[in-house]
Amino acid sequence: MGAKWYLGTGAQNDVIISTSVHLVRNLREFPFPQMLSLQDKLKVNSIIKDAASSLGDYNFNYLEMKMLSQYEVVSLAERHLISPEFASSRDGRALLITDDEAVSVMLNEEDHIRFQVMYAAFSLDEAYKTANEIDNALSQKLNFAFDERIGYLTQDPTIIGTGMKASVVLHLPGLASLMQIPKLISTVQKLGLTLRGSYGEGAAAKGDLFRLSNSITLGISEKAAIENLKSIALQIAAQERSAREEILKSNATEDKIFRAYGTLKYARLIDTDELMELMSLVRLGAVKGLINIDTAKIEGMMINMQPATISLSVDRPLDRNGRDMLRAKRVRELLG
């Protein structure tokens, strides 16, 4: 495996961890996947696979979901390369994915094509540009279901129109610690956006990681939706920075950060929830210059230490104790 999309740093990286743009498309000639026979699903897969193979710039690997093991599939979902829905049933579904995992295309999820482009840090313009290029190239080969009144037609009417969901993953330990998350969730809803836990929900979001995305897709252009998301993301990032200043005034926060670091360096068993909680503190310490560690390394650990992904790394299913032990060992090695 080569370099992955998340091993990069960039603008706003103290708060904004990653950016993704999803586009949803359907083939005009076929009903949506839920109405298709297995045979027709396989036909759809092969049509899209052929179209994708002609995109010279992208070298896609084609994976039939049925051929993958349970933990391989769940690991893809843990790394946000496929949806939980896609992982829950595998027949007739396939995935096109680039080596660096920056572009992944789910075939026959709720729609024929759901693809995403992922970038590290705050890169909405770049991610949209890439997604748009892939979309244009595919549309040379495929007839997309489109209506000039209501745009791209999708099985899920909440994404009709542009068929685009753009999102950023935000690290909000400051705002979470000041109990500001519920207020923020309801504020962004009024602005046509959604904020929710990237791993786990609401106030229980693991690792203080939250995904902010546009919820309106009809009656707004892609550009306007991206600009709106950008501007709110920057405002939340600014609020988060002030919240961090606030909580770091107390030496209790600094103490927590170093205790978290100490636990990670010496623990013999760590479950995912504890890892995410401690990593969040260590990441805060790293961006504030208290701990000398590269944030890309932390992001890598948050992704690679998830339950199914850690099993995948040794290519066999592990029980809970086995995972917790291996996770603790890997973290110790990485923190050296």
Add this chain to the structure above:
Amino acid sequence: MLCQNCQKNEAKMHMKRIINGSATEVHLCSDCARSLGYGDSFGSFGLGFSDLFSDLLGRSEKTLSGSSTLRCSLCGKSFSDIAESGRVGCAECYVTFYDKLLPTLRKIHGKTTHQGKIPENFSETVQAPQIDVNDLKEQLKLAVEREDFELAAQLRDEINALLGGAK
């Protein structure tokens, strides 16, 4: 089924999540769904919307009398099939049941006219999308509310250009 979050209300939303290494179904009532950030529209990748959507459709269906025998020519679904399942069968359904689906689209998005890109190979008589001045005004209002004056200025110029051009 009760909401897993509050254990009080009937769960209205059912979705798949990855929890501790396996794909698990999560059940939430609408209040908890909203407070957890699911709002009125559900998410980026593969988050269930069906109950809420069929609620919306179900209500508008009840107000429409009688003839629901019209069926989509491509997938064979009737409008009541869509309302019951909360799932649109195919692209053609949107054409067949356009008028009946439109109120739901308005409830979800607040608008009903596509403003985004058009597929490059879209061959039918394509007109430039009608830019709705009211939509721009709405966006301008939002931009001012969140004090994004740069965008607001840009929108103001666009509105002026459109109004000027129409004269």
